[in-house]
Amino acid sequence: MEQFMKVLVLVISYLEAVTILTKKELVLVHLLTLSCFLVLFTFKSSPIFKQESAYLVDFSCFKLPNVSKTPTSLYIEHARLFEFWDEETVSFIENMLRISGLGEETHLPPSLHYIPPGSSHKDAIEEAHMSLFSAFNDVLMKTKLSPFDIDILIVNCSGFCPIPSLSDIIINKFSLREDVKCFNLSGMGCTAGLMGMDMAQNIMKTHPNSNAVIVSTEILSTGWYSGRNRSMMLLNCTFRWGASAVLISNKKKYRNTAKYELLLTLRNQRAFDDTGYYKAYREEDSEGLTGFTVKKEVFEALKETVRSNVTILALSILPLREIVLYGVSLFYRNFIHRNSEIYVPNFKTAIQHFCLVPSGKPIIKVTAEVLKLGEVYTEPAMMTLHRFGNQSSSSIWYELAYMEAKERVKPGDKIWQLAVGSGPKCISLIWKCNRIIAGDEAQIGPWADTIDNYPILNNESNGVCTVKNNMYPMAKPESLAPEMDKKDMILMDMVKLLKRIKLLQGGREGL
DSSP: OHHHHHHHHHHHHHHHHHHHHTTSSSHHHHHHHHHHHHHHHHHHHSGGGOOOOOEEEEEEEOOOOGGGBOOHHHHHHHHHHOTTOOHHHHHHHHHHHHHSOOOSOOBOOGGGGSSSOOOSHHHHHHHHHHHHHHHHHHHHHHHTOOGGGOOEEEEEOSSOOOSSOHHHHHHHHHTOOTTOEEEEEOSOGGGHHHHHHHHHHHHHTTSOSOEEEEEEEOOOGGGOOOSOOGGGOHHHHHBOOOEEEEEEEOOGGGTTTSSEEEEEEEEEEOTTOHHHHTTEEEEEOTTSOEEEEEOTTHHHHHHHHHHHHHHHHHHHHSOHHHHHHHHHHHHHHHHTOTTSOOOOOOGGGTOSEEEEOOSOHHHHHHHHHHHTOOTTTSHHHHHHHHHHOBOGGGHHHHHHHHHHHTTOOOTTOEEEEEEEETTTEEEEEEEEEOSOOOTHHHHHSTTTTTGGGOSOOSOGGGTOOOOSSSSOOOOOOGGGSOHHHHHHHHHHHHHHHHHHHHHHHHHHHHO
16 A cells, blocks of 8 residues: 555656646656656566565474473572582572472573583583584474575574684584674673564565574573572573574565564664663672672663563554554643553554563563553463573573464464563564464474473462463454444544543542
């Protein structure tokens, strides 16, 4: 429709110009120039010359070995054997684990099963080899591609930056082409995986017919904290082992066969504000031991960052009715009643699935609060946190694998992936399901051995939300409603809002 309107405006301008030029000299030259411009504009606006979208062909999550499982009892048993922790510190860790929302089948890398835990460079390299190589190889097998088919490689890991880089390690192992464009992201936190997707999409705008692989992980061996500062123990308690690899492409052949089409990306950050910048920060404690500090004030900063992201995104994805209601409520608050609440749009009218980064229960709840989502919509995030723990940038792909294993994603459905991280920063990706997705993830994916046990019911003792059903209600997209119904709904809502304003004004006059 947008391209049609452009062409219509140009045609009208063309006819007007013809009328003017017929009274001038050199009419033929001017008409020829305008005709060429019209033809060029029309063809450029046609789908033939349209830039190909980015498609998610497939993705893979590192299937963790059973020997690396770390139930709470084993974790606490080992913690009591560490010389650097006293009984009071171990009790604090035990309480943290109890309320964290993590289950009994999360995993830690082999080096952290040692007594004391191994945190050498060699341990970190071995951990990287196990997770990155497995995820990368698996996504190649799923997509039936060879390493020579990869044009762009992006690897992200926040806390471990070896030389050569992690991307170089993968290139060396799989013998990628000499002209492959490789990048290594660090320090981006839980948003890094989606940041890599946004980066790959932007690179593809100038590199048509390309395949890109985004590999995400967090190396825990180098991030282990052996001190007693409680604000630095979050990584030890909730972070767990994991990795993912995602293949996206802008090749036309994937238009109908890829799993998802990328519709929109949006990122923002508030690192300029010291209020949130120093609330999630890697630093040394009083004993000179390096750890990652997380203070409770960070959640308010994250909430504001998410709200800014959502406000901008809403205008691009919401139906007209929700935008009008939001605009009217904003006008009412700014010019009539400053203490009134701003209307929170119903995002379920445009999005069917919400993929909130499972970095921890508080972050999931903060994000859900901004979006006004009930616990049935936070189920995938809570269940991923329970089964795998906080895997940083790769967590969100284990969550999408959960949705696929439950066979909830249908053709035409829209999925909103939203991640927040230190800085603070926030990123949103909107995907559209491109085809029927079979339940392969239930048989061969990371959830293969446990999917039937989820969602967890009535398990408040370990902090997991209770979910009363096995399927969150699917909201009908507003775009499916008839246009006349949408207008009627908007008018009715505006009338209700105006009546409410009138009543409030009357109440104030009475006072």
